[in-house]
Every structure is written in C-alpha cells, then in structure tokens.
Amino acid sequence: MISPRVFRASAKINFTLDVLRKREDGYHQIRSLVAFVDLHDEIHITRSDKLNVSFISDFEEQISQQNNSLTRLHQYLKFIYPKIYNYRIEIKKNIPISAGLGGGSADAAIFLKYLIEDNDLNLTQMDLQEIGFEIGADIPVCFYNRPALINGIGEHITEAKINKKFYLVLVNPMFSISTKYIYKKYDHRASVKNINPQNMPFEDMIKYGKNDLQDVVISQSKNVKHIIDTIAQTNKCYLARMTGSGPTCFGVYQDEDNARINEFELKKKFPKYWIKMVNLIS
Secondary structure, rough: OOOOEEEEEEEEEEEEEEEEEEOOOOOOOEEEEEEEEEEEEEEEEEOOOEEEEEEEEEEEEEEEOOOOOHHHHHHHHHHOOOOOOEEEEEEEEOOOOOOEEEHHHHHHHHHHHHHHHHHHHOOOOHHHHHHHOOOOOOHHHHOOOOOOEEOOOOOOEEOOOOOOOOEEEEEEOOOOHHHHHHHHHOOOOOOOOOOOOOOOOOHHHHHHEEEEEHHHHHHHHHHHHHHHHHHOOOOOEEEEEEEOOOOOOOEEEEHHHHHHHHHHHHHHHOOOOOEEEEEEOO
C-alpha cells in the first residue's frame, strides 16, 4: 500500500481588512494585511481510483465531503486537464471552521500545490487568480503562504515584512459565521477608509489599521465585542481585533511568556470557547 504524503495547511490572520467597494460582478474589492500562524490542518493525500475527501474534526460544524474547496478545485482542474489523477484525501481539522481563519482555502492551496507537482501542471499567475475567482478568494494568498498585503478580491499580492516577533492568542466563541452574509450586511454601512499602509512598519500597519467587518459582526453578536474588550484588557496586549469575517478574535503580544499567561487567563474567563496561543510565521 502506498503511504500518503502528509502536509500542513496554516491558518490565516487578517490583521487589517478594508472593504473598498462592491464590484459589478458582485465581489468586494478589499485591501488586507495578512499573515500566517503555526496552527495547522494536517492533510494526507494518496492517489486513488476516484476522488474522496474526508474530514476528522472535534468541531461541531460539519463540512460536506462532496462539496468543499478541495472537491471544487479538483473538478475545476479536471475540466481543464482531464488526465489529472484522482486522490484520497484525509484532513485532520485543527483550524476552526467558518471562523475567519481561512482553513478551507489553506487546505485547497496545499492540494493545489500537490496537484501541480504530481501532475506536472504549468499554471501561470493568471491561472492562480482565476482559481481564486472560481473556488475561493483566499486561495492565492494561502498559496503564497507568507505575510502579504492583498488587494482586489485577493488576487493582487505584495510582500509584507515582519521584523519583530509577535505571539497571538486566538479566541473562537464556537459558532460559525457566513462570510457572504456578513459582506451583504456590510453593503448597507458607511466606512471611513484607512490610509494606505503599504510603506508603514508592520507593527504600525496593524495598530493603526482596522477590520471593516468587525462592527458588522458585533451588530449580529455582542459576544464578539465582549471577547475583543476582554482581550484588550489582558496584560500588555498590543492589539485586540477580529480576523476576517469572524467570529474568531485575537490578541497580539510581544512576549511569549506573557502571551501564554494571557491564554491561561482567557481560558478561565471563557471556559466554553476554543482558545489557543500561536506564533506568527514571519
């Protein structure tokens, strides 16, 4: 029996998220400062007679084994490249689902890298952008898998440098949020746009930035505001904010021991929530 190849897909953090406008095609044009942390889904991939995707998860939210980012990606590429292999894929979900952490896109990006390698595909940057349009807007930046400033719907990616060590404590209230629903709610709200952070140091980018979707989510769930306020009051918290379309929130710290202590304290305050300290990957 052939042993599976094993990969790790990293969770994504949107440190800032500006919603600039809604495009005619229905997508939203955004600007976002993104980085990745050492929280990973574990992905086992083996060639097979037919495509089969299964998930192992401790989270209550269920993922369809027939309709998910990996099956849609494989179907999309199979239409263009009919001879690509089929696979059996088993994913141990450590990244909370529908949580603003990009787990589904990160899994798809790992699978895409393997499809390219195993089938000797020659995909251009434009091809990757098209996959983002068709399958998931976060896939291109998850494929890049480094700190970045993203524009458009996520297809324009510029390197962002992190020159300091940061530690994060993630807090997820154990409910999921529909990204599509939150963006739809945002369409009816006004927003004051940030200055362009591109030439600012990373620590200033995150401190003076914001997440345009945060107030929208708070209007739907007061729990999120309580989480952010509680994180902000922890010892030496540099920043407290929501990531992506939520509901996961995070605190940023510059000292690892302090971050671990705050993780412990937050677990006492929110015993039913998923809480984890992670390292920022620079």
